[in-house]
Structures are given as C-alpha cells and as structure tokens.
Amino acid sequence: MTPLGAASAAPIGRLTEIGEIDRFLARVSIGFAGLLLEGAPGIGKTRLWRHALTLAERRGFLTLVARPAVADRTFEFGGLTDLFRDVPEEAFAGLPRLQREALEITLLREDANDGRVGRPVAELIDERVIAAAVLSLLRMLARTTPLVVAVDDLQWLDQRSARLLSFVARRLERDHVGILVTIRVGDAGADGGGDSADLVVQGLDPDLLTHLHIGPMSVAALHEVIRERTGLAVHRPTLLRINEVSGGNPFYAIQLANAFAAAGERSLAGEALPVPHDLDVLVGGRLDAVTPGAQAMLLYLAALPRPTVPSLARVVEDPGRLDAQLDEAVNAGIVEAHGATVHFSHPLLGTIHYRRALPARRREVHGRIAQATMDRELRAFHLALAAAGPEERIAAELDLAAMEARARGARDLAVELLEHALAATPSEEMAAIRRRTVAVADAAFEAGDAERAQELLERVRSSLEAGPARAEVLLRLGVIAQTEDFDRSVELLRAADQEAGDDLRLRARILTELARFPTWLVLGIDEVERVARSAVDLAERVGDRDTLAHSLALLAGVIVRTGRGVPHDLMARAVALEEIGGSIRVDEDGGPSIVYAEMLADGDEPDAARALLARLCERARSEGDPAVSYPLFVLANVEFDMGHWDRAEEAALQALETATLAGREATEVLALSALAFVRGGLGAVDEARELGERALALANRIGRGGRAPRAALGLLELSVGDAEAAWQWLEPAVARILPLGLGQPATQVTDGAEALAALGRLDEAERLVDATESNARRLGTQWTIAMALRAKAAVAAEQGDLTGAESLLVGAVSIGRSGQRPLELARSLLALGSVRRRLHRKREAADALADALAIFERLPAPVWADRARREAGRIGGRGGRSVADASEPLSATEREIVGLVRVGRTNREIADALHLSPRTVEWNLTRIYRKLGVRSRTELAARDVLWKP
Numbered sequence: 001m002t003p004l005g006a007a008s009a010a011p012i013g014r015l016t017e018i019g020e021i022d023r024f025l026a027r028v029s030i031g032f033a034g035l036l037l038e039g040a041p042g043i044g045k046t047r048l049w050r051h052a053l054t055l056a057e058r059r060g061f062l063t064l065v066a067r068p069a070v071a072d073r074t075f076e077f078g079g080l081t082d083l084f085r086d087v088p089e090e091a092f093a094g095l096p097r098l099q100r101e102a103l104e105i106t107l108l109r110e111d112a113n114d115g116r117v118g119r120p121v122a123e124l125i126d127e128r129v130i131a132a133a134v135l136s137l138l139r140m141l142a143r144t145t146p147l148v149v150a151v152d153d154l155q156w157l158d159q160r161s162a163r164l165l166s167f168v169a170r171r172l173e174r175d176h177v178g179i180l181v182t183i184r185v186g187d188a189g190a191d192g193g194g195d196s197a198d199l200v201v202q203g204l205d206p207d208l209l210t211h212l213h214i215g216p217m218s219v220a221a222l223h224e225v226i227r228e229r230t231g232l233a234v235h236r237p238t239l240l241r242i243n244e245v246s247g248g249n250p251f252y253a254i255q256l257a258n259a260f261a262a263a264g265e266r267s268l269a270g271e272a273l274p275v276p277h278d279l280d281v282l283v284g285g286r287l288d289a290v291t292p293g294a295q296a297m298l299l300y301l302a303a304l305p306r307p308t309v310p311s312l313a314r315v316v317e318d319p320g321r322l323d324a325q326l327d328e329a330v331n332a333g334i335v336e337a338h339g340a341t342v343h344f345s346h347p348l349l350g351t352i353h354y355r356r357a358l359p360a361r362r363r364e365v366h367g368r369i370a371q372a373t374m375d376r377e378l379r380a381f382h383l384a385l386a387a388a389g390p391e392e393r394i395a396a397e398l399d400l401a402a403m404e405a406r407a408r409g410a411r412d413l414a415v416e417l418l419e420h421a422l423a424a425t426p427s428e429e430m431a432a433i434r435r436r437t438v439a440v441a442d443a444a445f446e447a448g449d450a451e452r453a454q455e456l457l458e459r460v461r462s463s464l465e466a467g468p469a470r471a472e473v474l475l476r477l478g479v480i481a482q483t484e485d486f487d488r489s490v491e492l493l494r495a496a497d498q499e500a501g502d503d504l505r506l507r508a509r510i511l512t513e514l515a516r517f518p519t520w521l522v523l524g525i526d527e528v529e530r531v532a533r534s535a536v537d538l539a540e541r542v543g544d545r546d547t548l549a550h551s552l553a554l555l556a557g558v559i560v561r562t563g564r565g566v567p568h569d570l571m572a573r574a575v576a577l578e579e580i581g582g583s584i585r586v587d588e589d590g591g592p593s594i595v596y597a598e599m600l601a602d603g604d605e606p607d608a609a610r611a612l613l614a615r616l617c618e619r620a621r622s623e624g625d626p627a628v629s630y631p632l633f634v635l636a637n638v639e640f641d642m643g644h645w646d647r648a649e650e651a652a653l654q655a656l657e658t659a660t661l662a663g664r665e666a667t668e669v670l671a672l673s674a675l676a677f678v679r680g681g682l683g684a685v686d687e688a689r690e691l692g693e694r695a696l697a698l699a700n701r702i703g704r705g706g707r708a709p710r711a712a713l714g715l716l717e718l719s720v721g722d723a724e725a726a727w728q729w730l731e732p733a734v735a736r737i738l739p740l741g742l743g744q745p746a747t748q749v750t751d752g753a754e755a756l757a758a759l760g761r762l763d764e765a766e767r768l769v770d771a772t773e774s775n776a777r778r779l780g781t782q783w784t785i786a787m788a789l790r791a792k793a794a795v796a797a798e799q800g801d802l803t804g805a806e807s808l809l810v811g812a813v814s815i816g817r818s819g820q821r822p823l824e825l826a827r828s829l830l831a832l833g834s835v836r837r838r839l840h841r842k843r844e845a846a847d848a849l850a851d852a853l854a855i856f857e858r859l860p861a862p863v864w865a866d867r868a869r870r871e872a873g874r875i876g877g878r879g880g881r882s883v884a885d886a887s888e889p890l891s892a893t894e895r896e897i898v899g900l901v902r903v904g905r906t907n908r909e910i911a912d913a914l915h916l917s918p919r920t921v922e923w924n925l926t927r928i929y930r931k932l933g934v935r936s937r938t939e940l941a942a943r944d945v946l947w948k949p
Contacts, residue, residue: 010690011047012228012935013221015653015675020212021052022684023922025059027208028146028178030929033171034204037182039214041249045182047154048214053178055686061178062147068156080134081107081160083149085383087137094140099133106130127160135168140176154181155197162196166203173205176930194891207937216248218933220660225250226257234260236449236662237419240412245351252348263641275352281539284352290332292422293318294325298334301342301355302350303365305378308340315365363388377401377413384420395424395436401442411447411624417441434460441476446627448662450480468506471499473509482516483666484702489512490522508538508547515554529558550585553592560599563778571596586620586631594631601638603781606820610638626662629655633667636674640681643818643822643859646917649678669699673708680716681823688716692729707733711748718751719863723758726827730755738771746772753791781822786815790828797835805835826864827853834871842875849875857912894928897921901940 010018020035027033035052053063066082118141141147149165151157167899169179183197201209222243226234234257242260246252259274275284287295300316301307309326313319315511326342327336336345344350354362363386370382379391380401383394398421405414422436437456445453457477464470478492493514500506514523516530521532532555539548552574556567557715575594578584585591586864593616600609613635620628632655639648656671658664674693680688695709710733717726730752737746747773756765769792776784793808809832818824833849849872856865890898893914900910907925913916925940934940 001317008568010099010572010687010694011051012224013217013483014048015679015687017048017212018051018686018687020210021048021055022687024052024180025056025061025146025148026926028056028061028148028176029059030176030926032175032177032205032208034179034209035181036201036211037180037207037214038211039182039184041184042248042249043214044250045184045214046152046216049150049180049182053148053150053510054150056146056178058686060145061545062141062145062946064149065152066150066161067152067156068158070156073156073158075158076160076518077106077130077158079151079157080164083151083161084137087141091137091141095133095136098129099136101347102126102129102411103133103137105796117593119920131164131735132416134164135171138168138172138177142172144664146178148178150180151200152182152912154183154200155194159196159199162199162207166199168206169200169203170205173208179204179649217253218248218657218661219243220657222246222248222250222253224659226254229254230261231259232257232261233451235452236444236447237412237415237452239661245347247347252279252283255366266336266470269297274347275355279348280352284356286332286334287353290328290334290416291325293321294328295353297322297325298329298350298353299361299365300369301335301344302354303362303369303382304442307342309337310340311344313370357738375713377405377417380417381420384424386425390424390426392424392426392429393434395421395432398424398789399436399439401480402439406443406446411626415443415447415449417438434463438473440478445476445480446625448664450483450664454480467497467499468503471496471501471503471506471510475506475513478510478512481518481860482513483664484524484704485702505542505544505547508535508542508551511535511538512547513553514553515551515604517557525558525562529555529562532558545577546581548585549574549592552577553595557599558730563775566599566603571599581940584616584619586625586627594634597631598634599874601634602779604783604819606642608639610635615640623857626658626664629657629659629662629667629671630665632658633670633674636671636678640677641821641823642676643820645678645681645859649675650724652678665698665702666705668693669702670708671707672698673712676712676913677715680712680863681859681861682717684859685716685720685863685913688689689713692716711751714748714751714755718755719861719867721867723755726757727752727755734768744857746775747787749775750787750791754794757791757794760798762798764794765798766792769795782815783819783821784825786819786828787811789815790831793831793835797838799829802835802839806832806839809835822855822859823864824859826852826859826868828863829855830868837871837875846872846875857923857927858920862923890928890931894924894931897924898928901925901937 024033024035037048039045045611053065056063056791062081064087066681068079068082072078084103089109092104095103138147138149151165151942154162156248158444165179174373179200181197181200183201203630218237223234223239226232226242226274228240236258240258242253246256255276256274256279259276259279262274287298290298296318297312297864300312304311304315309322315324316322326335326337330337334349335345353473357365366382367386369385370379373382376397377509380394380397384398387394398417402414402417402421403891405411406415418436418440421441422433425432425436427433437460441460441566444450444456454477455481460471461473464473473772474496478489478496481492482487492725493510497507497510497514499511511531512535515528515535516849520528522708532551535551536548536555539551551568552713556570556574559565559570571592575596578592583591584593586594593612597609597612597616600606600612613631617628617635620631632651636648636651637643638657639651652671652674656675659667659671670693676688676691679691692709692713696706696713699709701706710729714726714730714733717723717729730748733748734752737749749768753765753772754769756762756768769788771793772784775790776788791810793805793812796802796808797805809828810827811831813825818830819825829848829852833845833847833852836845836848839845849868853865853868853872856868893916896914897910905913907918910916912919914921914923928934928940
C-alpha cells in the first residue's frame with residue numbers, strides 16, 4: 001500500500017538473499033511467514049527489504065510499511081500509525097465499533113471524534129482493545145490477498161507498537177500474512193532498541209521465521225555496486241584494497257572509492273589510502289582515546305600482514321609493554337584478540353591510523369619489519385615501503401620476489417611486487433623501465449586487470465620503433481583487445497605480423513591469436529582456417545610446442561564448426577602438447593583443453609565434458625588464474641543441461657564472482673545469463689528476467705555477448721507462455737547467428753522457431769526450422785537433432801498436420817530418452833501430450849504429460865510443471881496415468897520427506913538422506929503443504945499422513 005519508489009533492479013551481489021526473499025513470499029502465499037534481515041549499518045539490509053516489498057507488490061500483495069528512526073522510540077504507537085497510514089477508511093468499517101473507535105483514536109485519524117458520544121476515552125485506548133482491533137484488521141486485509149507487514153530498523157520501533165506486533169504475530173499462523181523486518185547490529189546507537197526487536201522476534205514461531213544475517217559483500221559485488229552508484233571504473237588492485245579496508249561494507253566502499261577518485265592518483269599496495277574526512281571522524285574517533293604508546297603499537301599492527309602477538313613483539317619498540325597496550329586497545333573497542341591472532345575490530349580503523357602517521361614514521365616502521373622477516377616476498381615488500389626514493393638494488397629484490405609469487409600462483413601479489421619494482425627503478429635506466437613495464441602489464445593481465453595492462457603497454461609502444469620488439473607489444477595489445485573489440489584486435493595483430501619480419505616464432509604466436517574465435521566475425525571462416533593452418537605450419541617449423549598445441553586446437557575448432565566432425569587426432573595431439581608444456585589457458589577460446597571441453601559439451605558427451613571442466617577449474621583455482629570464470633560458466637551450462645540445477649547455480653555464481661572481480665565483462669555477461677537460465681528454470685521468473693536484462697545491458701555496453709542473455713530471456717518467456725515476448729528477445733540473436741553459417745548448436749534459433757509458430761508466423765518459422773535442422777544434421781549431435789524435430793513439429797501442428805507433428809515429436813522423445821538433457825526431453829513430452837490431446841488420443845496424451853510432469857517436478861521446474869498440469873486439465877474423460885495435483889495422495893518421495901520431517905530432520909539432512917537437492921526438498925514440501933492443507937512443519941509433523949497410498 002505504501003509506494004517506496006524503490007528501483008526495480010535486484011540488489012547486486014545478493015542472489016542467495018534474494019532466493020530467501022522469494023521463498024518467504026512463496027510461503028506467505030500459502031500461510032504465515034516471517035523474515036528477519038540482520039546486519040551492520042550500511043551493509044545493505046534496507047535495500048534488500050525494499051526489494052522484497054517491490055517483489056511483493058508485483059505479485060499483488062498488500063504491504064504495510066513503517067520505517068522508524070532513533071527519535072521515534074519515545075512516540076507511543078508511532079510505528080502502528082505508520083503501518084496503517086494508507087489503509088482506506090472503508091477497511092476500518094468492518095471492525096466492531098469498539099475496536100474501530102479505539103484504533104482510530106490510537107492512529108490519530110481525522111474522524112476520530114465521530115460517533116463516540118459518552119464513551120470513556122480510557123476504555124477506547126485500552127491496549128487489549130487496540131490489539132484485538134489490529135489483529136482483526138490484518139485478518140480482514142489478508143482475506144482477499146496476501147499481506148506483508150514490513151518494519152525497517154525494528155530496534156527503533158516504539159515499545160507499544162512492538163508489543164502489539166508481537167501479540168498479533170503469535171495469532172496469525174493460519175493467515176496469509178508475512179512479517180518482514182530489519183535489525184541493525186554492531187552499532188552502539190541501536191543498543192537501546194533491543195527490547196523492541198526482542199519483543200517482536202520472540203512473538204514469532206521459530207518454525208515460521210527465517211533469520212537471515214546479511215554479511216559482507218564479495219569483491220565482485222562491491223565492484224558492481226561502486227560502478228552502479230558512482231560510475232567509477234575502479235582499478236583492480238584498488239578494488240581489492242577497498243574491499244579489505246571496507247570489510248565488504250558497501251556504504252564504506254562507496255565512500256572510499258569516491259576518495260580514490262578525488263585523489264586522482266594511483267596508490268601502491270601498502271601505501272596510505274585516501275579516507276574521506278567524514279568517514280575518518282565517524283569511524284576513527286576512538287583511536288584518539290588510547291595512550292601514545294598504544295598508538296605506536298597500533299601503527300605496527302596496521303603495517304603488518306596477518307599480524308600475531310609474536311610478530312608484533314618482534315618489531316615494536318617496547319615489547320615489554322605490548323600486552324598492556326593490546327589490553328588497552330581491546331578495551332577501547334579498537335582491537336580484537338583471539339589467542340595469538342590480533343586484528344583491528346574493523347579494517348577501516350587500521351587504514352585511518354596508518355594514514356594519520358607521518359610518512360617518515362611509516363618508513364621507519366616498514367624498515368623495522370623488513371629487518372625482522374626472513375620471507376623474501378615480505379622483506380622485499382617492506383623494503384620498498386621503507387625506501388625514500390628509487391634504488392635498483394631494491395627493484396632487483398622485488399623482481400625476484402615477484403617471480404616466486406607468480407610461480408606459486410599468487411598473481412595479485414606478483415602485480416603488487418612488480419609495481420613496486422617499477423617505482424623503485426631509477427629514471428635513467430630506460431631499458432629496465434621498459435622491461436619492468438611490460439612485466440607489470442603481463443602480470444596485471446594474468447591477474448585480470450586488462451585496463452592497467454593496456455595502459456602500460458601503450459606507454460611502451462609509444463617509445464619503440466617499428467620492428468620485432470614493438471611487434472611483441474602489439475601482440476599483447478591485440479590479445480587484450482580480443483576481450484572487448486574484435487576489429488581493433490584484428491588491426492593490432494595484423495600490424496604485429498607485419499612488424500615481426502623474419503621472426504618466425506613470433507609470427508606463429510601472432511597468427512595463432514589471429515585465428516581465435518572473436519576474429520571469425522571480422523575475417524570470415526575461410527580466412528580464419530587459412531590463418532590457423534599457417535600458424536600450425538610455422539609452429540611446426542620452429543619447434544614451438546605451446547604455440548603448436550594452441551594452433552592445432554583452433555584449427556580443430558574451425559573444422560568442427562564447419563560441419564566436418566571432430567578431428568580427434570588433432571585434439572589428442574593438441575591436448576598432449578599442452579599437458580607437456582604445463583601452461584593451460586582456460587579463458588574463452590583458450591587452450592586445447594578448454595576447446596575440447598566445449599566440443600564435448602556441445603556434443604553428446606556431457607559426463608566427459610563435466611569431468612574435464614572440473615579438472616580445469618581446479619587447476620585454474622590452484623594457480624590463481626582469474627580466467628577460471630570461463631570454464632566455470634561452461635560447467636554451469638553443462639550442469640543445467642543435465643538437470644543438476646543446484647550445481648549449475650553454484651558454478652554460475654562462482655563464474656560471476658571471478659569474472660566481475662577480474663574485470664572480464666564478456667564472461668560476466670555469460671555468467672549472468674547462466675544464472676538467468678537456472679533461476680528461470682527454478683520458477684523465480686522476476687529474478688531471472690532481471691538477471692537476463694542486466695546481462696543484456698552489459699553486453700550492449702561492451703558491444704558483445706548479447707546472444708547468451710537473449711537465449712535465457714527467450715526460454716523464460718516461452719516457459720510462461722508469452723511467445724511474443726520470447727521472439728522479441730530472440731529475434732536479434734537469430735539475425736546475428738544465421739549469417740555466420742558455422743553449424744554450431746544454437747538454441748536461440750530453435751526456440752525462435754517455436755515462438756514464431758505459436759504466433760502463427762509460419763513462413764518465418766519454417767525458414768528457421770530449415771536452418772536449424774540442416775545445422776543439426778551436419779553436426780550429427782543427437783540433442784540438436786531432437787530440438788530441431790520439436791521445432792519442426794511446432795510448425796507442423798500449427799499448419800494442421802497433427803499426425804506429422806506427432807511423428808516428429810516421437811522421434812524427439814526417443815532421442816531425448818537416450819540422452820542426458822531432462823528439460824529438453826520434458827519439453828518434447830509436453831509438446832507430444834498436447835498434440836495427442838488434439839488428436840483425441842486421451843490415454844496416450846495423459847501418459848506423455850505425466851512423464852513430462854514427473855521430469856519437471858524432479859528438476860524442479862515449477863513453471864513448466866504448471867503448464868503440464870494445465871495441458872492435462874484440458875483432457876476430458878478418463879485418460880491414462882493421472883497428472884498429480886493438489887487433491888492427490890502423497891507420492892512415495894513426498895511420504896519419505898514427511899517421515900523425515902516428523903523425526904525432526906532439516907531440509908539439508910532430508911536432501912542428503914534421499915539424495916535430492918535442498919531446492920527439490922523445498923519444492924516437495926510446498927506441494928505437501930498444499931495437498932494436506934497445513935501451514936508449517938509443526939502442523940505437518942502432527943498429521944498422520946503416512947498411511948496414504
């Protein structure tokens with residue numbers, strides 16, 4: 001009822017929390033539920049709370065909203081007044097007169113004095129009467145549509161309102177009402193409001209309350225938040241430092257990002273960070289309360305990585321006073337100690353204290369730390385921070401430390417050390433400066449900071465004459481451009497080839513990069529094949545094993561995508577060479593292993609693809625390779641296709657995290673699209689649409705990657721039966737795909753054909769069917785043939801050829817039953833059941849629909865399952881096997897779940913015991929509640945239902 005003006009976009013980086021909100025609203029639609037969002041100030045509770053209300057209002061729920069402030073604690077019934085502010089007068093008319101008059105006086109409504117002549121005011125404001133009135137009014141409001149009562153910052157709700165909310169919450173367990181509240185923790189200003197929060201929370205049945213702690217944001221999520229709120233493109237090392245200092249708090253992170261932008265200069269790791277004055281005052285005030293000796297100790301604590309009491313004792317000037325100084329800092333709330341481990345209570349305190357120290361004092365502290373450590377990397381790092389100016393000796397030591405860091409996969413640390421080495425190089429050593437600049441660029445690109453790498457390489461490029469040395473730089477710039485600008489990449493790589501001259505080894509590397517997939521859109525497939533064969537020839541001639549492995553894989557990819565089958569001999573040799581070389585590239589269109597994994601995934605060997613992808617992901621993680629985001633995305637797609645949607649979601653989330661953190665926006669688009677597929681399949685339609693639209697907006701901004709989000713959005717709209725919206729999403733992707741003529745699997749084309757058939761645009765649909773069937777037959781992969789048959793059947797059915805459509809769908813189902821793509825099989829079964837119903841073959845139609853429904857529910861795919869039920873409902877008379885609905889007895893799986901609920905098992909324990917996913921358990925519980933007419937686990941446990949057949 002209360003419009004919040006909230007943005008429709010989902011909060012960034014909070015997919016798990018949004019999933020809980022979806023489940024909360026689903027529970028409200030069948031009964032009472034509570035959701036408590038708890039977290040520190042600035043962590044994002046209110047944004048999630050507002051998003052929950054937006055989703056509730058979209059679903060047609062009523063919302064009553066209160067947002068008390070600290071000053072409202074003393075205003076009796078202030079929260080209640082806010083909650084009912086927008087409830088119309090006619091809603092009060094249904095209350096008994098005594099309750100109505102008491103509530104109107106309490107709420108200070110304009111007509112509060114009408115019609116109460118002679119009634120004592122004390123009787124009207126009796127809290128029991130008010131409580132009864134509030135309970136009656138909420139029940140009346142929830143009678144027609146679900147209702148959400150929402151309070152932000154519950155700890156500041158006045159005591160009278162809190163008591164009333166607690167009273168009614170205990171009595172609404174069979175009503176369609178949700179209680180949605182936020183509670184601030186870790187804030188001294190909220191301490192006095194704990195009684196109000198406790199009153200309300202204690203009034204809720206623990207079985208019906210979800211307690212959700214809102215923790216720190218991931219680095220990737222902070223990056224998106226900063227980009228959205230400030231428009232700043234934060235440099236990766238800076239982002240990592242902002243995350244560390246802010247503790248993952250988005251409010252602090254935004255303030256720090258703005259301070260960095262205002263400072264207008266780069267800050268090397270370990271150097272003082274800019275902190276806004278307001279934030280310094282807000283957070284750092286307590287630092288002034290401790291003695292100078294404790295402040296001196298705290299500077300060492302701020303400068304040490306992973307500090308412990310023993311490491312502090314080795315470097316502080318007065319180790320005999322260390323324990324007393326630590327106690328003083330702990331008592332002041334500045335420091336927390338756990339055994340030998342000690343750290344600031346919030347990282348921002350350490351940053352503020354370090355920044356307040358004079359530069360000379362900071363250098364002195366780092367010098368003492370460097371003298372006290374035997375670790376090469378740590379010593380070099382602190383020597384750099386202790387130096388007053390450039391010094392080649394220190395730069396050389398930093399080079400060695402960076403080599404060690406890169407060798408063990410510590411890519412971010414390697415960048416930091418190399419940046420310090422570059423800064424420590426004397427200005428007259430031009431050759432050393434160029435060498436170290438390229439080294440920083442290589443390390444930055446490996447760590448995912450393409451922007452920094454490009455900036456450094458352009459600087460070197462401008463200082464070089466044409467020739468092999470500049471060709472090396474152009475090659476690197478061409479590789480970086482592959483992630484964003486295909487035309488620019490081709491231009492740079494061709495220039496590099498021209499300047500490489502007689503350096504055949506260098507030319508082989510350049511031509512290999514020129515044969516990668518992004519250039520196909522510029523050069524055309526025939527030219528790419530010629531380039532790939534030239535790269536193979538040159539790599540063979542010079543004996544460059546690594547380049548030969550990559551060029552062989554790229555040539556194999558061309559052969560596959562032009563419909564000539566998988567050249568297993570080329571791939572076997574390429575993978576073997578890559579393994580021998582020890583360096584495996586896993587980014588998009590990377591090395592032989594990831595290319596082969598994609599070939600398997602696109603073919604009919606998903607198990608082999610999944611196993612290979614799991615190994616590639618594990619290896620990339622162990623090496624700290626930010627390109628792990630790409631095999632994670634491919635793995636998410638494979639798991640989705642195989643029906644393992646929990647695993648798919650986990651892989652997609654990890655892909656999104658690593659891609660966003662590394663600044664790999666093209667892979668970020670793919671990861672968001674994979675999440676949209678999963679969330680849409682699981683029935684979270686609004687969230688899936690938001691994810692898909694977010695992915696598409698990013699794809700449009702970077703100029704690539706739009707086909708994946710369009711595929712997700714098209715499938716989503718088909719699932720809800722909106723063929724027109726599906727085609728609007730799919731049409732641009734189809735227009736982009738068909739001219740390529742690459743013979744690769746393209747679900748956008750088959751789904752587009754189905755959408756056009758449903759719209760009656762049969763000529764257009766037939767053209768797409770012809771293209772997709774031709775591609776499928778040429779590729780020879782069974783699942784693409786099955787999809788083509790289903791699309792062709794959709795056209796035939798709309799043309800009135802139901803017998804032909806049935807024959808095509810029988811073929812699609814037959815192929816699907818032998819494969820491992822359950823959603824595709826179930827879609828074909830659903831289409832087959834529909835066609836057979838139209839042919840008046842009721843029994844066979846019901847059998848096909850029952851099979852489809854069983855698969856949809858097992859996934860679970862609730863939106864598709866509802867479509868199967870609706871289709872089954874159109875079958876008149878007696879059919880074949882019954883399609884389950886709310887009136888049926890419990891299934892065997894549902895009875896097992898009920899039995900485990902009755903002995904107190906949690907959803908996770910039930911999932912483990914029955915070898916199901918937790919989401920599948922939740923989906924089954926929702927069906928069980930509906931079938932049995934219960935609202936909670938407590939009621940379910942009390943029901944004797946296991947005897948039902």
